[in-house]
Amino acid sequence: MASQNIVAIVVAAAVSFLVGGIIGHLGTGIDTISSSDKEKISIMEKLVADKWESEEHLNHKIIDMVNTDNLRNNLIELAKFPHLAGTERDHQLAHMIRDRFLEAGFDTADLVPYDVLLSRPNRTNPNLITLEDGEGQIIFSSTYQEKPLHEDDSDPEFIHAFNAFTPAGDVRTEAGRGVVYVNYARVEDFDKLEELNVNVSGCIVIARYGKIFRGNKVLHAQERGVKGIILFTDPSDVAQEGVEAQDVYPNSWWLPGSGMQRGSTYMGDGDPLTPGWPSTAQAYRLKVEDAQLPMIPCQPIGYDDARVILEKIGGTPVPSDDWKGGLTGVAYNLGPELQDRYSNYTLRLNTHNVHQVHRSYNVIGTIKGKVEPDRYVLIGNHRDAWGYGASDPSSGTAQMLETARVLTQLISSTGWRPRRTLVFCSWGAEEFGLIGSTEWVEEHVNKLQERAVIYLNTDTCASGPIIHIPSSPLLWDSITLVMKMVPGVRDGATLYHEWEAHNVALNRTPSKIFTLGSGSDYDAFSFYCAIPSVDLTFQRDRSKYDIIKYPYYHTGYDTFYMMDKHVDPGFRIHQGCGRIASLLLKYFADSLIVPYSLQHLPEAMKDALDTFRKSGKRDKIINIYENYVLLEASLAKFADAVTSFQRQLEMRATNLDPVSIRAINDQMMKLEQVFILPAGLPGRPTVRHAVFASSQFDNYAPSGFPGISDLLYRIEELDAAERLKKEEEIKKHISDLTIMTERAASFLQDFHLI
Incomplete structure (x- = not known):
């Protein structure tokens, strides 16, 4: 390195x-x-002083201090009751976390309130999917809560199944027709249906969860004229070892048939009523109808209920086996007709969701830096959950509380204090659209862009044993160094050895850290502010379970029992997460020269451009704008500037004074911010990082140069006038990227030069 x-x-x-x-x-x-x-x-x-180098014994002490019993006890308290955003239990946990920070010895710990638009189902009038026969008799009605399968599974405050921010609605099909199975509801799935002459317009569609963000599924359906959508978890993704009682929770981590994945469908980030601005008392708020929320009703169900619907669909057979799920005896026909014996049946989707403003709290705690108190090393984890939330997010919260204890105990027992200020953040209302973190970043954007060194996100510490740690390329070497210091959570000598062995099992060699997709509270830091960010999680072993998410994700079975019995007995995964988090914070808080790996930024940018070459898109781009080659030349210039900067830094090592050290750190700290587009990506004003951000068509997926990919999407299908307009947008965007890349090279010049 x-x-x-x-x-x-x-x-x-x-x-x-x-x-x-x-x-x-x-x-x-x-x-x-x-x-x-x-x-x-x-x-x-x-x-x-470089306290990371000179106080190496403290790094080993941190490793020893992270305690599994503390982590387990933290999770017992956090996952004891459901804690949906804006509820009384959510507020209680906010106060508890604030008090724990203060008791540990933080310099400050504050509750930061925001009044934001949230979404709820109607507790007395649950959302239902029903099948009626020709005489109007209801022969099937969906369930709206999971079956309690363990003694702690049932709670009167547990929220009914719903998809947040989808509207109240009552839609039904014609008798015998109007239901279409759309696989994962991706763009390519709808395209295939169109190719097969299966018309979804005016229909109710049913789709599997997975592959893409659920909000994209609803949006794609809405754009195709669908009037309602049903989402279900398929056994092929969540019950691969069988659906019988002995094969699923509470006897294993696999999902039983009544498990339903809740989740938001909002395509934006932050409070829907105050886009781009914090939802403070002074804020102007949109009307709800102007907030660009989904327009069609949507409801999640379990695979037991999905079977009842799917087995009645006739019409067009599936185009290939990869459209078939894991429900035995179900053909997964596409529809839109029902089978002949159900020709008088009608499917009805009736939802009663309500949008209402609620108060949600962030908790912000600080440990003041001794030398550079105006430089922030931040860690954050959201607090709210769709239910008990043992994995998501409470495994991360349990770790953050233990990390806070370890670092403050280090202060009291050794006299250590970080060079830079540590900021601990418990975010509210993440599940509804990253609301708490986005509002806070919008409120403090100028300060954060000037002072933030790194943001470490720990949404779900434990949903499996394999470390997954996507990040800004500037952080890759530091992450690798710390992984090599931390003992493994399985049988490996270190987390790095376990991670590398897992990549070898997946034929991913050499091992590679990925850039960030969307989906958690690093979004505003990374994609809006371009602050180097990292998302620390431990996930499923993909060499053993080739599944999209851990099976009980966002369901009523994300319980302490699930964690303690099946996912992390002994809490070694939590411990590994706490050790990584604590050491990364100390590394960036204590290193004299901030330990960024600058060379990986142009390397990752080149890799992104190479994907255009490999896919044939480069030729398409050059046919539109021959000056695309200038972007490639600017990137080579930027790579040379990074090499020169690092060489000069090494040569000047013998005459660096504190002011020069500070200036060098600022150059590196703000390098990614050169790639901010003030107006945002085309059509995406809140996504300002022009090089690394999520894909427009899958909010979860990482994408290099996403603006180019978004603008190229289906351009050949546009009419002449629309295509010409899109080509002009492409030219302008590539020009913007070229100028920013030139700026990045210039930004690394000696700081007396402009």
Whole structure:
């Protein structure tokens, strides 16, 4: 790791040069120096000290301090009751976390309220899907809560199944027709149906969860003229070892047939009524009807209920086996006709969701930095859950509380204090659209862009044993270094060895850290502010279980029992997560030179452009705009500038003063911000990172140069006038990217040059 070697050389040289030089200037021996001069030397030593390098024993102490019993006890408390955003239990946990921060010795810990639009089902009038026969008799009615299968599964405050921000609605099919199975409701699935002459317009469709964000599914259906959508979890994704009682929860981690995945369908981030601005008392709020929320009703169901509907669909057979799920005896026909014996049946989707403003709290705690208190190293985890939330998010919250205890105990027991300020964030209302974190970032955007060094997100620490840690390329080497320090959570010597072995099993060699897709509270930090961010999770073993998500995701079975019995007995995964988090925070808080790996940024950008070449899109782009080659040339120039910057940093190691060190850190800290488009990506004003952001057509998926991909999408299907307009947008966007890449190269020049 060349960048880390450079940092070590610079640090060692800077410390010895500065302190030695001062002593040499003031006198030949330390005993001859006056008390005031000794104080000056002490101040200088503090300014140039690299506590990560010099206090290595504290790093090992941190590893030993992260305690599995504490983590388990934290999770018992956090997952004891459902805690949907804006409910009384959610507020209680916010106060508890604030109090824990203060008791641990934080310098500040505050509740930060926002009044935001949330969504609820009607508790006394549940959302239902029904089948009626020709005489109007209801012969099937869907369930709206999971069956309690363990003693702690039932709670009167547990929310009915619903998809947040979809409207109240009452739609039904014609007798005997109007139901279409649309696979995963991706764009390509709807395209295939069109190719097969299966018309979804005016129909109710039923789709499997998975592959893409549920909000994209609803949007794609809405754009095709669908009047209602049903989402279900298929056994092929959540019950691969069988659907009998002995094969599923509570006897294993697999999902039983009544499990229903709740979740938001809002395609934006933050409060829907205050886009781009914090939802404070002074904010202008849109009318709900102007908030660009979904327009068609949607309801999730379990696979037991999905079977009842799917087995009655006739019409067109599936185009291939990959459209078939895991329900035995079900053909997964496409429709839109029902089978002949159900020709008088009508399917009805009736929802009663309500949109209403609720108060939601963030908890923000700080440990003040000793040398650079105006530089922030942040960690965040959301608090709200769709139910008990043992994995999502409480495994992350349990870890964050333990990380807070470990670092504050380090202060009280050793006198250590971080060079830079640590900021701990418990976010509210993440599940409804990353609301708490987005509102806070919108409120503090200028301060954060000037002062934030790194944001570490820990949404779901434990849903499996394999570390998954996508991030900004600037952080890749640091993440690798820390993974090599932490003991494994299985049988591996370190987390790095376990991660590498997993990648080998998946034929991913060499092992690679990925950039960030969307889906958690790093979004506003990374995609809006371009602050180097990382998402720390432990996920399923994909070499053993080739599934999209962990089976009990967003269901009533995400319980403490599930975690304690099946996912992380012994809480070693939680411990590994806490150790990684604690060490990463200390590494970035204490290193004299912020340990970014600059060379990976142009490398990752080049990899993204190479995907255009491999897919044939490069030729298409050049046919539209021949100056695309200037973007490639600018990227090569940027890569050379990074190499030159790192070489100069190494050469100047013997004469770096505190002001120069600060300026160098600022150059690196703000490098990604050069790639911010102030107006956002085309058609996406809140996504401003022009190089790395989520895909427009799958909010979960990472994408390099997403604006180019979005603008190219289906361009050949446009009429001449629309295509010409789109081509002009492509030209402008590529020009913007080229100018930003030129700026990035210039940004790394010696700081006296403009």
